[in-house]
Amino acid sequence: MAVGPADLALIEPATRGNAAETGASKARLLALLRGAAVLLPFPITGALYEALRGLFRQHGDVHVGDLAALEARLFSVATAEGPRPLSEVIARHANVWLDVWCGATYFLFLIEIVGVTAYLSFRARSRALELSLGFLLVNLLGWLVWVCYPAAPPWYVDAYGPQAAALDVVSSPAGLLRFDALLGLPLASAFYAKSADVFGAVPSLHVAYAMLVLCLVASRPGRLRLAALGFALSMAFSAVYLRHHYILDVVAGALLALLVALAMRAIRWLASHRGLAGQGAHSRGEPR
Numbered sequence: 001m002a003v004g005p006a007d008l009a010l011i012e013p014a015t016r017g018n019a020a021e022t023g024a025s026k027a028r029l030l031a032l033l034r035g036a037a038v039l040l041p042f043p044i045t046g047a048l049y050e051a052l053r054g055l056f057r058q059h060g061d062v063h064v065g066d067l068a069a070l071e072a073r074l075f076s077v078a079t080a081e082g083p084r085p086l087s088e089v090i091a092r093h094a095n096v097w098l099d100v101w102c103g104a105t106y107f108l109f110l111i112e113i114v115g116v117t118a119y120l121s122f123r124a125r126s127r128a129l130e131l132s133l134g135f136l137l138v139n140l141l142g143w144l145v146w147v148c149y150p151a152a153p154p155w156y157v158d159a160y161g162p163q164a165a166a167l168d169v170v171s172s173p174a175g176l177l178r179f180d181a182l183l184g185l186p187l188a189s190a191f192y193a194k195s196a197d198v199f200g201a202v203p204s205l206h207v208a209y210a211m212l213v214l215c216l217v218a219s220r221p222g223r224l225r226l227a228a229l230g231f232a233l234s235m236a237f238s239a240v241y242l243r244h245h246y247i248l249d250v251v252a253g254a255l256l257a258l259l260v261a262l263a264m265r266a267i268r269w270l271a272s273h274r275g276l277a278g279q280g281a282h283s284r285g286e287p288r
Helices: 006-037 041-051 065-074 088-092 096-106 109-121 125-148 153-161 176-183 188-193 205-217 224-241 248-284
Strands: 078-081 082-085
Touching: 006 109, 006 125, 041 082, 041 125, 041 188, 065 082, 065 153, 065 224, 065 248, 082 088, 088 125, 088 153, 088 188, 088 224, 096 109, 096 188, 096 224, 109 125, 109 205, 109 224, 125 248, 176 188, 205 224, 224 248
Parallel strands: none
Antiparallel strands: 078 082
């Protein structure tokens, strides 16, 4: 049966439509794969954390009383009982609403940074990659500090005093126990029972994650940076209120995140200028 010009006229648009649909499907698949690749540093970090558990326990003398004394010296406020560390005063004023707010904030520490990275992977992929790689770098540097400067958290001093640390102590959820009681579920207790290092108070990585997000989205317009700012402030307060960290630990976590964010920005600047220089040399016919 012969195919005439009229038949070809019907076939060609359908063929072009199928090709366009196939191309669009491939583009969507490629975008999803790129988004998934941006998230790879998160499982890599988790795998490294598990692999390095033994290393975290290989530390020297733990800073207990000296860190508590420095906190009291730098951040004391006047009370009816005399000067007291501000972090202690904050933790003393516990109430149900703060328990709920701070407990929820503390449990969202990973969801926020992974969620923002996933969101940016479809809108600003380079910035999403900076965030995920920055997360990995923050952890590596934070773990290094844990080993070089092991430090007891405030709840340890509350429970055992400022004397030399007992290395066989199990990690405590501290103020998050009240959150568990409100939920009727041992979420925090189960989570912190698996902690790799009790004496990793400095720096606060919870605060570092939230601060890293803020640093890397601060230049973006819209509500994202306001939400990141609110979450970072909430995380800093929660870390102190729940007796997981001193104010010193919070400051150290924020500075670590700022350092990593600046490093990511410097790498991006160098990469962009190197790319521009390479394009200029290519346009002039010079070898690269």
